[in-house]
Amino acid sequence: MLDPAPSSAALQPKVYRPRALGAVARVLVGLGTFVAALVAFRAVAAPPGGSVIGGKSEYWRAHGHEYDTVFLGSSHVFRAFVPAEFERAAAQFGLEARAFNFGVQAVHLLEQRHLLRQILADRPGLARVFFEYQWLTPQIDPANAFNPRTVYWHDADTTRLAVARARHWGAELGDGLAYVESAAERHSVFTLAERLLPADLRIAQGHLQHHLTDLAGIGRGKEVLRGLLGRASGQTARYRAQHGYLSLEEDERELAARGETRNSYRARRERFLAEQDAYHAGIDRLDAEAQVFGDGDWVDGSLTRVDDLELMQGLAREVAAAGVELVLVILPSQSANRPFEERLMEELGALVLRYNLPERYPALYDPELRWDSGHLSAEGALYFSRLLARDYCAQRGTARDGAPRHEPAEAQQ
Amino acid sequence: MIFTEPRFLVFFLLVFGVHWALRTNAARKRWLAGVSLAFYGAWDWRFLGLMLASSAIDYVAALRIEAVRTPRARRGWLVLSLVSNLGILGFFKYYNFFAGSAASFLRWLGLPASDPTLAILLPVGISFYTFQALSYTIDVYRGKLAPVRSALDFVLFIAFFPQLVAGPIVRATEFLPQLEAKRVFARVDVRAALTLFLIGFVKKGLVSDHVAPVIEPVFAEPGAYTAASTWIALFLYHVQIYCDFSGYSDMAIATAGLLGYTLPKNFDFPFFARNISAFWQRWHISLSTWFRDYFYFALGGSKGSSLKGMLIGSLTMMVVGLWHGAGWQYLGFGVLMSGSIIVSRTWALVVPEGSLLRRAVAFLGIPLMWWFLFWNWILFRSAGWESAWEMQRIFFFLQDGGTKGLEASWLLLVAGFFAVHYAFYRGWFRRLASVNDWFFAAATGAAAAACLVFVATETKAFIYFQF
Numbered sequence: 017m018l019d020p021a022p023s024s025a026a027l028q029p030k031v032y033r034p035r036a037l038g039a040v041a042r043v044l045v046g047l048g049t050f051v052a053a054l055v056a057f058r059a060v061a062a063p064p065g066g067s068v069i070g071g072k073s074e075y076w077r078a079h080g081h082e083y084d085t086v087f088l089g090s091s092h093v094f095r096a097f098v099p100a101e102f103e104r105a106a107a108q109f110g111l112e113a114r115a116f117n118f119g120v121q122a123v124h125l126l127e128q129r130h131l132l133r134q135i136l137a138d139r140p141g142l143a144r145v146f147f148e149y150q151w152l153t154p155q156i157d158p159a160n161a162f163n164p165r166t167v168y169w170h171d172a173d174t175t176r177l178a179v180a181r182a183r184h185w186g187a188e189l190g191d192g193l194a195y196v197e198s199a200a201e202r203h204s205v206f207t208l209a210e211r212l213l214p215a216d217l218r219i220a221q222g223h224l225q226h227h228l229t230d231l232a233g234i235g236r237g238k239e240v241l242r243g244l245l246g247r248a249s250g251q252t253a254r255y256r257a258q259h260g261y262l263s264l265e266e267d268e269r270e271l272a273a274r275g276e277t278r279n280s281y282r283a284r285r286e287r288f289l290a291e292q293d294a295y296h297a298g299i300d301r302l303d304a305e306a307q308v309f310g311d312g313d314w315v316d317g318s319l320t321r322v323d324d325l326e327l328m329q330g331l332a333r334e335v336a337a338a339g340v341e342l343v344l345v346i347l348p349s350q351s352a353n354r355p356f357e358e359r360l361m362e363e364l365g366a367l368v369l370r371y372n373l374p375e376r377y378p379a380l381y382d383p384e385l386r387w388d389s390g391h392l393s394a395e396g397a398l399y400f401s402r403l404l405a406r407d408y409c410a411q412r413g414t415a416r417d418g419a420p421r422h423e424p425a426e427a428q429q
Numbered sequence: 430m431i432f433t434e435p436r437f438l439v440f441f442l443l444v445f446g447v448h449w450a451l452r453t454n455a456a457r458k459r460w461l462a463g464v465s466l467a468f469y470g471a472w473d474w475r476f477l478g479l480m481l482a483s484s485a486i487d488y489v490a491a492l493r494i495e496a497v498r499t500p501r502a503r504r505g506w507l508v509l510s511l512v513s514n515l516g517i518l519g520f521f522k523y524y525n526f527f528a529g530s531a532a533s534f535l536r537w538l539g540l541p542a543s544d545p546t547l548a549i550l551l552p553v554g555i556s557f558y559t560f561q562a563l564s565y566t567i568d569v570y571r572g573k574l575a576p577v578r579s580a581l582d583f584v585l586f587i588a589f590f591p592q593l594v595a596g597p598i599v600r601a602t603e604f605l606p607q608l609e610a611k612r613v614f615a616r617v618d619v620r621a622a623l624t625l626f627l628i629g630f631v632k633k634g635l636v637s638d639h640v641a642p643v644i645e646p647v648f649a650e651p652g653a654y655t656a657a658s659t660w661i662a663l664f665l666y667h668v669q670i671y672c673d674f675s676g677y678s679d680m681a682i683a684t685a686g687l688l689g690y691t692l693p694k695n696f697d698f699p700f701f702a703r704n705i706s707a708f709w710q711r712w713h714i715s716l717s718t719w720f721r722d723y724f725y726f727a728l729g730g731s732k733g734s735s736l737k738g739m740l741i742g743s744l745t746m747m748v749v750g751l752w753h754g755a756g757w758q759y760l761g762f763g764v765l766m767s768g769s770i771i772v773s774r775t776w777a778l779v780v781p782e783g784s785l786l787r788r789a790v791a792f793l794g795i796p797l798m799w800w801f802l803f804w805n806w807i808l809f810r811s812a813g814w815e816s817a818w819e820m821q822r823i824f825f826f827l828q829d830g831g832t833k834g835l836e837a838s839w840l841l842l843v844a845g846f847f848a849v850h851y852a853f854y855r856g857w858f859r860r861l862a863s864v865n866d867w868f869f870a871a872a873t874g875a876a877a878a879a880c881l882v883f884v885a886t887e888t889k890a891f892i893y894f895q896f
Contacts (some may be wrong), residue, residue, distance in 0.1 A: 038866075041869070042866050042867060042869075042870040045867060045870040045871050045874070046871065046873050046877075047869040047874060048871075048874065049870075049871040049872075049873075049874030049875045049878075050874035050875070050877050050878045051874075051878075052874075052875075052878075053875040053878035053879065054878045054881070054882070057878065057879070057882045163884060163886065163887075164886050167886075196579035201471075203468055203472075203473040203474055203475055204470065204471050204472065204473065204474070205470035205471055205474045206430075206471055208474060228435075229435065232435075232881055232882075233881070233882050234435060234881045234882065234884060234886075235881075235882070235884055235885065235886035236882055237635075237882050237883030237884070240882055240883070273551065292730070
């Protein structure tokens with residue numbers, strides 16, 4: 017640095033005088049190839065949503081025709097529904113089914129609806145869809161605002177719906193619909209400007225931004241490369257083996273084998289084991305109170321949670337129009353909204369199966385059958401799958417009498 | 430707001446459109462000053478007042494330097510500017526470090542001391558705009574520049590958004606004259622600016638941001654990784670820091686260029702330098718020349734004996750190290766650079782030119798420089814002194830810290846990057862500049878689409894923002 021630096025050679029301007037029309041034409045050519053390239057990239061890209069959803073979608077695209085039953089939901093489903101066990105139990109009750117577990121970690125309701133539409137589009141001959149009930153969170157968690165998982169489901173239709181529901185709940189809740197700000201941008205002038213808007217409009221503009229990001233395919237490079245190279249996500253074998261299911265115990269073993277230290281599953285399990293009193297108190301509340309939002313379920317406390325009957329009814333109509341049976345399943349979670357659940361059962365227009373009833377299904381809340389307060393263990397998943405098969409068949413009139421027994425894991429082998 | 434974020438592209442399209450639609454130079458400058466302040470406020474509006482206050486002091490000080498008659502009064506106004514600028518910089522950038530270090534030292538002596546409770550936030554870009562402002566008052570004091578009368582011009586010089594938060598550090602002598610005349614769009618080299626912007630975008634969004642999450646765990650926990658992985662991480666960081674910072678500079682120069690303004694070049698293929706002096710002539714040029722002109726020369730480094738020059742040069746490098754950040758690792762970085770100046774100057778004095786030894790070292794110049802830079806990167810990138818120490822141990826003695834590993838295939842990315850970089854260095858792509866406008870428009874459209882699709886989804890702040 018102590019010798020003279022090379023002379024400044026910043027952009028050396030030169031006189032450049034294209035004629036106006038020619039310049040406009042060249043800009044249009046540039047924009048045209050820009051759009052054409054974006055369309056081409058989108059066309060060749062592998063399924064979006066990152067490795068978790070992309071892998072499952074990829075498998076479904078290739079193998080969806082092998083199944084007539086799908087259970088779609090969050091990690092609560094992913095860890096709770098054992099397709100092979102469901103098939104075995106359903107066969108005992110007179111129903112032949114080929115089931116797939118389409119549970120994906122941390123799926124939100126709108127994302128789940130988007131996936132449902134994809135599933136129906138890829139597999140029009142599906143017989144039934146078990147759909148985990150989830151409340152709606154109209155806001156987007158700012159921490160995940162530009163995560164591919166948040167962006168990919170913002171197609172035109174889902175974005176329109178998200179905006180409409182944000183506007184609806186904005187009118188309904190007023191100040192109750194909090195707008196969640198990005199902590200990193202709390203002191204930005206843009207945040208100051210945004211604060212002048214009502215919460216529903218701010219939420220709506222967030223969804224629109226995501227739609228534009230999705231439309232342009234921003235950040236989908238890995239999927240484009242995978243699509244171009246014809247490489248699978250590497251998850252196919254995993255999903256084929258157990259038809260989409262993977263127990264937390266197996267995941268834990270895989271992570272341990274890889275030397276993964278940041279293991280959130282293990283941390284949740286340890287917390288669950290250490291806080292048994294709180295867990296049992298939560299279960300007591302489920303039996304005693306009409307509305308409970310338990311800590312054990314995945315929830316970002318900053319996001320508003322609403323039970324949206326209109327949205328659920330629209331979904332039921334859509335599935336019925338596709339000639340598929342929708343079965344809404346309320347999983348054995350730590351949350352309940354009894355008045356709303358009863359309205360669902362009466363007004364949804366589809367079968368609703370409830371399992372968040374500790375008094376009725378004590379085994380599902382037995383700590384022995386749970387990995388943590390929100391998820392079932394491998395043994396609990398087997399039990400739940402049999403229970404679901406029995407209840408579904410009973411509702412459809414194919415079941416014989418008798419509830420499945422909870423047997424030790426060794427006896428089920 | 431990062432240059433690779435889609436919202437910056439929207440912001441810039443608006444700025445660009447309105448800028449060229451306005452008819453008078455004054456209106457354009459008002460517009461650019463306004464959007465520059467908004468751009469800065471996009472990080473934290475609370476520091477706008479700080480930047481404007483420090484600008485106001487320099488603006489007035491420069492006018493007074495010209496107005497007053499006596500050398501003492503002139504010096505007094507210069508000192509006011511220096512003290513206020515360096516005082517603000519020192520307080521916001523170094524208070525936590527010095528107060529914390531003092532407390533630790535007192536505890537080491539067995540005296541009761543608690544860590545400072547005043548947590549000072551670092552205003553983004555403060556090191557850059559402070560140095561820019563200092564160059565202005567010093568140049569006015571030296572008589573190289575007449576003070577600017579228009580407060581608007583001065584605010585725009587300090588706050589011009591392309592270079593505001595991470596440089597290049599623009600001298601008043603380079604920028605203020607550009608504000609006098611109305612910019613003419615016909616003189617803007619749109620092709621060169623767009624190409625440079627895309628190159629910068631690729632460096633930052635497609636290389637640096639993809640590499641960052643790969644090496645973060647290695648620097649965070651070096652003791653858990655194998656020696657081979659440590660070396661791979663260092664190669665990757667070598668690429669990352671260059672792409673991150675030079676990518677920012679490229680985009681800054683390009684955006685300024687599209688608005689009709691010229692910013693100085695900040696990088697000139699530094700990794701092909703064969704010695705430390707050559708490296709600093711090619712790396713962060715606007716900073717190294719700033720220190721050369723306002724520190725090294727001011728202390729008389731270019732006059733007197735070789736020993737004096739060497740010592741002042743060495744001190745300059747120490748300060749350059751601390752300019753980068755408040756931390757012992759930055760001081761260590763400065764010490765290393767400083768030592769390298771002494772070694773290279775001594776080498777030049779002791780080893781005869783043309784000797785076999787000199788030719789051998791010159792032949793090995795680039796690998797040696799890389800090895801030395803890797804050592805510096807460890808200090809520069811590590812989260813603290815302990816992890817830096819651990820990583821140096823692995824770096825020098827090639828002992829595995831742990832069993833975790835990085836894929837060796839990452840070296841393919843490094844090799845690919847340097848293959849392309851070398852092609853640019855040799856000018857092999859220059860003939861592409863002569864393609865016709867239609868082809869250029871189509872290729873730019875497709876390249877822009879590819880940039881958006883392949884950009885890393887987790888946009889990392891530019892490394893130099895923290896300085």
